[in-house]
Amino acid sequence: MRRLVVLRPRERAGTTLARIAEAGGEGIGLPLFALEPLAWNAPDPAGFDALALTSVNTVTLAGPELAFLAALPVWTVGEATAQAAREAGLTVAHAGSSDAAALFGAMADAGVARALWLAGEDHRPKPARPNLTVIATYRAAPIPVDPAALAGAVALVHSPRAAARLAEIVTPGSRGTIHLAVISAAAADAAGPGWAGVAVATRPTDAALVAAAIDRARAHADKRSR
Incomplete structure (x- = not known):
C-alpha cells in the first residue's frame, strides 16, 4: 500500500494519523501550514442571534474571549467542531454535515438574522x-515543504486552501506519481490538473477523507500486484 501523507497543521494531524493507523495504513505528517492564534475582543453577544463556527481551529485557538459568547446558540460545520464547542462550554444548536455555505443557508432559513462568525x-x-460579523481568531501561516516527500504517495487534502498551497509547491510536471484524497469537489478544483489520481471524500469529514485515501492506496497496490 502507498504511504499516506497528511498535510494538516501539526496540531490537527494526530487525529488523522490515528485513523490511518486504525485502518491498517502507514501515515506521515507533512504540514503545509502552522496555526497561530490572533488577538481579538469578543463583542457584546446581545447584538447577535447566533454564533457560527466553521472550524475546530476557531474554538481551540480562540482563547479566553470565547467565554464571553457563551450565551449565544452555536451553529457549526461538522460534529468535530460541535464537540470542541461543547467542551469549551458553549451550547450547540445545530451541527451541519456539509460546508460553510450550507450552514449559513440553514441559519438564514431558520430565521437567524444577525450572526457572529469566528x-x-x-x-x-x-x-x-444572514447578516454576518466576522472576527478572525487564528491564521494558518504557510511553511516550507519539500515536495520530494510526496513522490509516490497519497496526499490527504483537508481544504481548498491546502489544495491551492499544494498546487503551488508541486509543479505540474512533478504531479504524475502523486495521488490525492480531497475533502470536497472544491478542494479538487483548487488542486488543479496533472495528479496521478484524485479521490473525493463521500462527506466533508476527516473520517470520510481517510477512507477515501485508504481506498486509493489499496486500489493502486492491487493494480501493481496483478
Missing part, C-alpha cells in the same frame, strides 16, 4: 444572508 484569517467571502 473564522480563520483566510475565510471565504460572506454570503448575503
